[in-house]
Amino acid sequence: MAIPYHHFNLVTSEKPDMEMLFPSPVVLTQDELKRIAAYKAVEMVESGMVVGLGTGSTAKHAVDRIGELLHQGKLKNIIGIPTSTKTHEQALSLGIPLSDLDSHPVLDIAIDGADEIDPNLNLVKGRGGSLLREKMVEGVCKKFVVIVDESKLVKYIGGSGLAMPVEIVPFCWKFTAKRLQELFEYAGCVAKLRTFASSNGVENGGLPFVTDNGNYVVDLYFKRDIGDLKAASDAILRLAGVVEHGMFLDMATTVIVAGDHGVTIKNKIIK
Numbered sequence: 001m002a003i004p005y006h007h008f009n010l011v012t013s014e015k016p017d018m019e020m021l022f023p024s025p026v027v028l029t030q031d032e033l034k035r036i037a038a039y040k041a042v043e044m045v046e047s048g049m050v051v052g053l054g055t056g057s058t059a060k061h062a063v064d065r066i067g068e069l070l071h072q073g074k075l076k077n078i079i080g081i082p083t084s085t086k087t088h089e090q091a092l093s094l095g096i097p098l099s100d101l102d103s104h105p106v107l108d109i110a111i112d113g114a115d116e117i118d119p120n121l122n123l124v125k126g127r128g129g130s131l132l133r134e135k136m137v138e139g140v141c142k143k144f145v146v147i148v149d150e151s152k153l154v155k156y157i158g159g160s161g162l163a164m165p166v167e168i169v170p171f172c173w174k175f176t177a178k179r180l181q182e183l184f185e186y187a188g189c190v191a192k193l194r195t196f197a198s199s200n201g202v203e204n205g206g207l208p209f210v211t212d213n214g215n216y217v218v219d220l221y222f223k224r225d226i227g228d229l230k231a232a233s234d235a236i237l238r239l240a241g242v243v244e245h246g247m248f249l250d251m252a253t254t255v256i257v258a259g260d261h262g263v264t265i266k267n268k269i270i271k
């Protein structure tokens with residue numbers, strides 16, 4: 001049975017942008033690793049902050065922890081900005097005071113998971129379907145802390161072979177999906193409409209998955225590296241019918257990775 005680890009010995013690595021925390025040698029489940037990364041991130045939250053609340057199984061631990069610290073009186077006057085209806089419901093159930101971008105257009109910090117992280121801290125997000133709200137919220141925070149277990153680390157964006165989601169309007173979705181696939185023909189791209197069944201891991205068709213914004217999601221699968229990410233982003237966003245894509249380029253300020261050998265904290269190098 002997996003045992004959660006209880007303490008860290010702090011060691012600063014030779015690289016100035018990276019801090020390593022080595023735990024006791026124990027076996028951890030993926031969910032425990034997610035929770036460790038989440039709790040570490042919540043240490044960066046201070047009373048009085050406006051906090052972006054991410055979506056997904058990793059971010060859920062961070063929201064739980066913020067709720068717990070508020071309940072214990074260790075955090076005070078937090079305002080949460082949820083990135084999905086699901087997180088909104090979770091935060092409400094924990095008694096976290098909530099607001100939105102209309103009232104709080106600048107956030108102190110946001111904490112969220114990711115589906116992929118490349119060596120330059122570029123991300124793929126949105127396999128949970130909340131990419132648009134996540135990008136809106138996380139694009140206006142002073143610190144964007146990404147929390148993952150080490151399975152999310154990739155050599156290049158798309159490198160996991162799993163989906164890079166694109167939120168599109170439902171109108172003529174096949175047309176938009178085809179244009180997206182053609183855009184990345186050079187990388188062996190296959191574009192698939194996400195369905196409720198496929199979002200649960202069962203590839204047998206079903207009704208289209210509908211986002212919190214009433215849109216569809218087309219998942220792009222790449223066989224090869226798509227190359228210039230900024231060019232890819234611009235090309236996707238130029239297509240009428242596309243609402244947003246799941247590449248979060250140059251947005252993360254800190255990435256916390258929990259792995260079997262400890263927690264690694266990578267900070268963006270400010271040029």
Ligand SMILES: O=C(CO)[C@H](O)[C@H](O)COP(=O)(O)O
Nearest residue numbers: 056057058113125126128130
């Ligand atoms: O982008 C997201 C949801 O839209 C999630 O942050 C991402 O899918 C990671 O999820 P998890 O923590 O469950 O692995």
